[in-house]
Amino acid sequence: MKILETLGAQGEIRIFRVDAMPKGVKPLSRENGQLIIGHSETGHHHILEAERVQVFEAETAPEGMRVLYALLESPGELKHLRGHDTHAPHSFEPGVYMFRTDREYDPYAELARRVAD
Amino acid sequence: MSKIIREKNKAHGGITAEEKTRMDEHAKLWITRAMRTAPIEPDKIISAIEGIYAAANLKKPRIVIVPSPLVMAFAYGASAAIWYSRKNGKSDATDAATRDATRAATRDATYDATRAATHDAAYAAAYAATDDATYDATHAATYDATRAATRAAKGNAEELAALACRGLAGNFGVECARRWSNVYQGGNMWAGYDCYLTAYRDILGLELREHAAYAHWEQAAIHGGYRVMHEEFCIVSDFPEVLKVDDQNRPHCETGPSHRWRDGWSLYHWHGVKIPAEWIENKKSLDAKTALTWQNIEQRRAALEIVGWNNVLRELKARVIDEHPDPACGSLVEVQLPDLEKPSRFIRAQCGTKREFAIGVPPEIKTVTAAQAWLTGLPESQFEYPSIRT
Numbered sequence: 001m002k003i004l005e006t007l008g009a010q011g012e013i014r015i016f017r018v019d020a021m022p023k024g025v026k027p028l029s030r031e032n033g034q035l036i037i038g039h040s041e042t043g044h045h046h047i048l049e050a051e052r053v054q055v056f057e058a059e060t061a062p063e064g065m066r067v068l069y070a071l072l073e074s075p076g077e078l079k080h081l082r083g084h085d086t087h088a089p090h091s092f093e094p095g096v097y098m099f100r101t102d103r104e105y106d107p108y109a110e111l112a113r114r115v116a117d
Numbered sequence: 118m119s120k121i122i123r124e125k126n127k128a129h130g131g132i133t134a135e136e137k138t139r140m141d142e143h144a145k146l147w148i149t150r151a152m153r154t155a156p157i158e159p160d161k162i163i164s165a166i167e168g169i170y171a172a173a174n175l176k177k178p179r180i181v182i183v184p185s186p187l188v189m190a191f192a193y194g195a196s197a198a199i200w201y202s203r204k205n206g207k208s209d210a211t212d213a214a215t216r217d218a219t220r221a222a223t224r225d226a227t228y229d230a231t232r233a234a235t236h237d238a239a240y241a242a243a244y245a246a247t248d249d250a251t252y253d254a255t256h257a258a259t260y261d262a263t264r265a266a267t268r269a270a271k272g273n274a275e276e277l278a279a280l281a282c283r284g285l286a287g288n289f290g291v292e293c294a295r296r297w298s299n300v301y302q303g304g305n306m307w308a309g310y311d312c313y314l315t316a317y318r319d320i321l322g323l324e325l326r327e328h329a330a331y332a333h334w335e336q337a338a339i340h341g342g343y344r345v346m347h348e349e350f351c352i353v354s355d356f357p358e359v360l361k362v363d364d365q366n367r368p369h370c371e372t373g374p375s376h377r378w379r380d381g382w383s384l385y386h387w388h389g390v391k392i393p394a395e396w397i398e399n400k401k402s403l404d405a406k407t408a409l410t411w412q413n414i415e416q417r418r419a420a421l422e423i424v425g426w427n428n429v430l431r432e433l434k435a436r437v438i439d440e441h442p443d444p445a446c447g448s449l450v451e452v453q454l455p456d457l458e459k460p461s462r463f464i465r466a467q468c469g470t471k472r473e474f475a476i477g478v479p480p481e482i483k484t485v486t487a488a489q490a491w492l493t494g495l496p497e498s499q500f501e502y503p504s505i506r507t
Contacts, residue, residue, distance in 0.1 A: 008507070080507075082367060087470060103494060104492065
């Protein structure tokens with residue numbers, strides 16, 4: 001798998017266009033009908049919407065990270081579910097995309113963890 | 118644009134400029150209702166709720182007005198558990214007892230552009246303007262309170278309410294309280310939807326048979342807050358006596374609670390982000406170290422704003438290691454945190470919404486680009502700054 005283009009960021013979610021679906025991924029299940037790309041403790045999730053889409057999670061990722069891949073067979077959109085300070089949506093053409101949720105370093109625990117909001 | 122049609126049971130073709138103007142005023146009216154802080158008027162809310170039960174062909178319930186959604190949730194839990202146990206002699210369910218008969222009253226008669234335009238003009242305006250301040254904040258806080266009900270008592274309002282519930286109905290009561298959101302309706306805090314429904318009737322001129330039943334629901338949306346509906350009883354919350362927002366209608370207050378109900382239950386928010394009460398009530402409790410290392414990044418950002426970035430940097434003897442000209446990429450800052458031998462490093466950067474965050478990176482990171490690559494989990498050789506940030 002090769003990164004073709006660094007497309008953008010929606011809050012802590014970084015978005016890349018890639019050339020192919022990598023090996024070592026497992027399907028991501030929908031939660032309440034939604035494909036959640038970035039979870040939020042307060043319900044302000046980042047979700048991917050498209051008519052025909054499959055999302056997969058990398059079985060291995062750098063410490064503290066979650067890496068997802070989306071196979072879009074129709075145009076799609078990454079939305080942020082928050083009524084204020086909303087991160088604007090990103091639109092995608094059909095293709096293969098990678099979503100990486102930022103991590104951060106905890107100097108007291110001396111470990112990396114997913115950025116939580 | 119298609120032809121505008123206005124009939125008693127049909128509204129097609131979009132909305133006129135005059136209708137749009139009226140919808141703006143209509144939205145303002147419902148925003149005012151959502152932001153109400155005047156006390157509940159028992160005769161009006163009781164009449165409205167009795168009307169809802171009657172419209173659903175349910176017997177008249179016992180209606181109890183309580184001072185806050187917190188009391189509502191735990192009173193519901195205890196009451197539902199007691200009623201269930203009386204009827205069934207066991208305690209393994211908290212099913213909703215009633216269904217709203219009026220909620221979708223106008224859906225069948227509305228279509229396409231008219232619906233979309235009305236939605237945009239009325240529902241979206243009222244929803245956007247009120248839901249952070251009312252529904253979101255209250256729902257989240259009540260939900261948190263009942264989720265936390267099984268924790269050891271600490272003496273705060275939430276824990277004491279849980280204790281009272283347990284005293285009345287045991288653990289079954291607390292479990293029922295945790296399910297309050299299965300049977301609740303939002304009252305004035307669902308104003309966005311009622312603004313939308315009533316715009317069809319009051320501005321577009323729909324006259325539907327269902328409006329007679331809906332009128333009770335509408336009155337309950339005007340005259341009451343959250344409520345839980347049970348076949349035997351309905352518990353309805355008073356309005357908050359304090360409801361403070363910022364210029365974007367996000368719950369916010371720098372000197373006290375953003376919300377306070379008449380029993381004293383209070384919520385604290387900083388520009389829409391729920392924060393611990395002590396950050397406002399006892400500002401000395403929030404020091405630079407706490408602010409910079411708070412786990413939730415949104416609350417951390419709020420904490421850093423409350424303490425003030427300059428105070429944080431001064432208190433922690435900060436120095437800038439590297440700086441990118443684009444504030445979205447940020448600067449790499451080193452600070453000396455208490456109880457740590459080595460200095461720690463943070464990226465201080467703006468996100469796409471122009472708000473400033475601090476994110477920890479490993480202490481061996483030397484440049485902003487290396488830090489940003491590490492956050493993304495990519496080698497620096499593969500890392501590029503995103504062209505579009507939202």
